Amino acid sequence: DQQVKQNSPSLSVQEGRISILNCDYTNSMFDYFLWYKKYPAEGPTFLISISSIKDKNEDGRFTVFLNKSAKHLSLHIVPSQPGDSAVYFCAASEGSSNTGKLIFGQGTTLQVKP
Amino acid sequence: DADVTQTPRNRITKTGKRIMLECSQTKGHDRMYWYRQDPGLGLRLIYYSFDVKDINKGEISDGYSVSRQAQAKFSLSLESAIPNQTALYFCATSGLTGTSGRGAYNEQFFGPGTRLTVL
Numbered sequence: 001d002q003q004v005k006q007n008s009p010s011l012s013v014q015e016g017r018i019s020i021l022n023c024d025y026t027n028s029m030f031d032y033f034l035w036y037k038k039y040p041a042e043g044p045t046f047l048i049s050i051s052s053i054k055d056k057n058e059d060g061r062f063t064v065f066l067n068k069s070a071k072h073l074s075l076h077i078v079p080s081q082p083g084d085s086a087v088y089f090c091a092a093s094e095g096s097s098n099t100g101k102l103i104f105g106q107g108t109t110l111q112v113k114p
Numbered sequence: 115d116a117d118v119t120q121t122p123r124n125r126i127t128k129t130g131k132r133i134m135l136e137c138s139q140t141k142g143h144d145r146m147y148w149y150r151q152d153p154g155l156g157l158r159l160i161y162y163s164f165d166v167k168d169i170n171k172g173e174i175s176d177g178y179s180v181s182r183q184a185q186a187k188f189s190l191s192l193e194s195a196i197p198n199q200t201a202l203y204f205c206a207t208s209g210l211t212g213t214s215g216r217g218a219y220n221e222q223f224f225g226p227g228t229r230l231t232v233l
Binding site for chain 1: 158208223225
């Protein structure tokens with residue numbers, strides 16, 4: 001049973017436009033959410049996170065939005081650049097224990113075309 | 115130099131063989147993790163360790179064992195490899211070093227991965 005789902009396996013956008021990557025979760029106990037980015041032949045790298053007490057967190061071109069009632073989060077990249085082409089994983093953590101136990105989604109491959 | 119290293123980077127083995135994947139870190143983190151990545155399934159947690167004497171099973175620990183030899187080293191063993199253990203394996207670390215507040219342990223640093231093929 002997939003508790004964190006990324007229903008779009010791939011997304012293609014034009015350079016300079018907005019990329020929106022989506023993630024849904026089912027466990028209402030999740031209270032911390034993260035996005036990781038992965039290039040081929042490398043490990044994932046942390047990108048941005050959000051606590052459930054917030055509905056938005058912004059870091060440069062990257063913004064994560066959280067809709068707790070819909071159990072949905074999204075990552076916006078504006079403007080998109082060819083170097084953003086990678087696999088993006090959303091992840092969730094349960095409770096306030098800050099244990100580092102993360103549940104990952106399946107990943108979405110983003111292609112930004114020049 | 116990389117903060118989290120994994121050896122080997124690639125390994126092909128046969129069914130029934132014992133395999134050990136090794137992970138070392140220079141970040142000074144207390145927590146270490148092993149994940150596997152399969153197409154369409156994302157990353158799944160195999161084992162995690164809060165410190166040298168605290169090791170815990172993750173989602174998919176069956177068929178695997180781990181050893182935390184030191185704070186900086188965490189190895190994953192497949193006692194008798196089987197073909198459905200063919201996957202990309204990642205080690206990760208996290209800690210409070212250089213960070214503060216909530217969520218620090220969730221911000222994990224990953225190694226480059228080991229591609230394991232079991233024939």
